[in-house]
Structure formats: structure tokens, C-alpha cells
Amino acid sequence: MREAVVALLTVAGLLSPVATSIASEPLAKGIQDNSFFIEEAYNQEFGVVQHILNVPINFTNGAREIAPSFTQEWPIFSQTHQFSYTIPYVFTENDNGIADVQLNYRLQALTEDEYTPAFAPRFSLVLPTGNEHKGFGTGVVGYQFNLPFSKIVSDRWTLHFNAGMTVFRTCATADT
Numbered sequence: 001m002r003e004a005v006v007a008l009l010t011v012a013g014l015l016s017p018v019a020t021s022i023a024s025e026p027l028a029k030g031i032q033d034n035s036f037f038i039e040e041a042y043n044q045e046f047g048v049v050q051h052i053l054n055v056p057i058n059f060t061n062g063a064r065e066i067a068p069s070f071t072q073e074w075p076i077f078s079q080t081h082q083f084s085y086t087i088p089y090v091f092t093e094n095d096n097g098i099a100d101v102q103l104n105y106r107l108q109a110l111t112e113d114e115y116t117p118a119f120a121p122r123f124s125l126v127l128p129t130g131n132e133h134k135g136f137g138t139g140v141v142g143y144q145f146n147l148p149f150s151k152i153v154s155d156r157w158t159l160h161f162n163a164g165m166t167v168f169r170t171c172a173t174a175d176t
Contacts, residue, residue, distance in 0.1 A: 028152045041120040047075070049074050069089070071086040126168070146163075
């Protein structure tokens with residue numbers, strides 16, 4: 001699709017320098033911040049707010065669960081700092097309700113160049129907003145860390161790597 005747009009702009013002759021600069025960038029650059037399967041290491045540019053709707057459907061032992069989530073990513077004064085939130089909701093065959101909400105902060109620690117990958121570590125606070133008795137939440141505050149790296153490796157390929165963990169506080173109780 002990008003080739004068609006570039007050809008159209010060149011034929012029109014109105015934005016020929018822009019079309020040339022677009023064509024000189026790798027095609028992978030045009031979609032580098034649009035992965036749905038893995039977190040990429042690119043914060044939003046200043047003035048750009050990204051809206052993400054994810055709708056996974058899980059089938060387990062004949063039961064169906066739909067768990068859509070809505071995320072908004074906001075740059076804070078520049079592309080270096082980003083705040084986002086995720087609001088998940090769960091629909092099961094028996095019940096539905098909000099799940100645990102996440103508040104996220106990402107630092108664009110490395111910006112991608114010819115030799116360096118992009119790196120944007122994320123810290124998230126998981127708020128216990130979901131009903132733990134219905135299985136929609138944990139009932140405790142949690143923390144999540146993720147270390148995403150992204151690198152354009154050819155004209156049409158970008159690689160993403162993630163390492164992370166989620167930690168939930170547990171309360172020890174004594175039986176009496």
C-alpha cells in the first residue's frame with residue numbers, strides 16, 4: 001500500500017520531495033509501532049496519543065471468555081517519557097466485570113539508529129479493581145516490569161524482544 005501512495009504523490013508532482021524521502025525509508029519503519037502480539041520499544045511522539053483495543057477470545061474446556069482491554073498511550077512533554085493506562089473488562093458465560101487496571105510508565109532509554117536497538121523499559125502498577133471472587137482480579141496490588149527491545153533489521157523486518165515479570169504482594173495468614 002505504501003508503494004501505491006508514493007507512486008500517486010510522485011505522479012501528481014505536488015509532493016515529490018516528500019515522496020522521495022518516504023521511499024528511502026525502510027518499509028518496516030512505517031509499521032514499527034503497530035505490533036499487536038508483542039510490546040515494541042517505541043514511545044509515542046510528542047503530540048500523538050495512541051488508542052489500542054485488544055479483544056482476545058479464550059476457549060477453555062468448552063467455555064468461552066472474551067476479555068477486551070482499552071489502552072491509551074500519552075507522551076509526557078516529549079517522546080522520552082510516556083504514561084499509559086489499560087482498562088480490561090471480562091465477559092464470561094456466567095458473569096462479566098472490570099478486571100485489574102494497569103497504570104504504566106515507559107522511558108525511551110535508547111532511540112534506534114543504524115547500530116543501536118530501541119529500548120523502552122516499562123514499569124506498571126496493577127490496581128486491584130477486578131473482583132477476585134469472580135476471577136476478574138487478584139485482590140492485591142501488583143507490579144510489572146518489561147524490558148522491550150526493537151530493531152529494524154531489513155527493509156521489511158523489525159525484530160522485537162521482551163523480558164519481564166509481574167509480581168503480586170501476598171499476605172501470609174496464620175491459621176488459628
